[in-house]
Amino acid sequence: xxxxxxxxxxxxxxxxxxTNFTCSFPSSNFYALHxxxxxxxxxxxxxxxxxxxxxxxxxxxxxxxxxxxxxxSYLYIKGSQPEDSATYLCAPRGSSNTxxxxxxxxxxxxxxx
Amino acid sequence: NAGVTQTPKFQVLxxxxxxxxxxxxxxxxxxxxxxxxDPGMGLRLIHYSVGAGITDQGEVPNGYNVxxxxxxxxPLRLLSAAPSQTSVYFCASSYRLATSEQFxxxxxxxxxx
Numbered sequence: 702x703x704x705x706x707x708x709x710x711x712x713x714x715x716x717x718x719x720t721n722f723t724c725s726f727p728s729s730n731f732y733a734l735h736x737x738x739x740x741x742x743x744x745x746x747x748x749x750x751x752x753x754x755x756x757x758x759x760x761x762x763x764x765x766x767x768x769x770x771x772x773x774s775y776l777y778i779k780g781s782q783p784e785d786s787a788t789y790l791c792a793p794r795g796s797s798n799t800x801x802x803x804x805x806x807x808x809x810x811x812x813x814x
Numbered sequence: 815n816a817g818v819t820q821t822p823k824f825q826v827l828x829x830x831x832x833x834x835x836x837x838x839x840x841x842x843x844x845x846x847x848x849x850x851x852d853p854g855m856g857l858r859l860i861h862y863s864v865g866a867g868i869t870d871q872g873e874v875p876n877g878y879n880v881x882x883x884x885x886x887x888x889p890l891r892l893l894s895a896a897p898s899q900t901s902v903y904f905c906a907s908s909y910r911l912a913t914s915e916q917f918x919x920x921x922x923x924x925x926x927x
Binding site: 732744745804 | 844845846847854855856857858859862863864872873904906908910912913914915916917918919920921
């Protein structure tokens with residue numbers, strides 16, 4: 702099992718602020734990192750899947766970077782909007798063919814208008 | 815495609831009762847998983863399967879049984895429900911790739927009295 706930690710646990714920002722949060726995981730035995738967005742009363746939806754050290758992915762105002770050598774990934778949201786309010790989950794995969802995906806506890810973002 | 819479907823959407827049980835939560839997917843995904851959502855705990859993996867006939871335990875398997883007789887279906891059985899099993903349960907599926915995103919069902923809200 703890959704132990705994964707996310708910080709902060711929760712975050713409150715004003716509309717228009719940019720923000721970022723962290724996902725930390727053991728750097729050994731790493732294969733891929735998943736980021737999911739989970740809105741209240743809905744199901745989690747995939748944002749990014751990242752595999753390469755130095756990888757950077759972007760979807761609209763949301764982007765993520767990956768450092769596999771030191772075992773962390775950052776998720777950035779530029780110009781936060783109220784609709785960005787959600788819990789953001791990350792999950793590392795420890796091998797190429799494991800069906801097990803274990804999530805961190807998530808960072809809950811609240812964007813105030 | 816219907817994607818990942820779960821039934822029922824809501825269920826109330828009495829302590830000691832048994833029931834089966836149904837999960838089906840029509841995307842020919844090899845990997846399927848069951849998670850439970852608990853306040854402050856994020857999503858915790860109960861059981862998962864890498865293909866028909868193959869299942870394994872996740873983080874919190876006690877009190878739950880699974881089987882995978884077909885690629886499409888992955889039911890979760892509660893043999894003797896306990897109040898601690900009150901939760902929202904999500905089923906998810908993906909292709910057999912570490913880089914394949916998981917697709918989640920709409921969830922089943924279970925209350926055990």
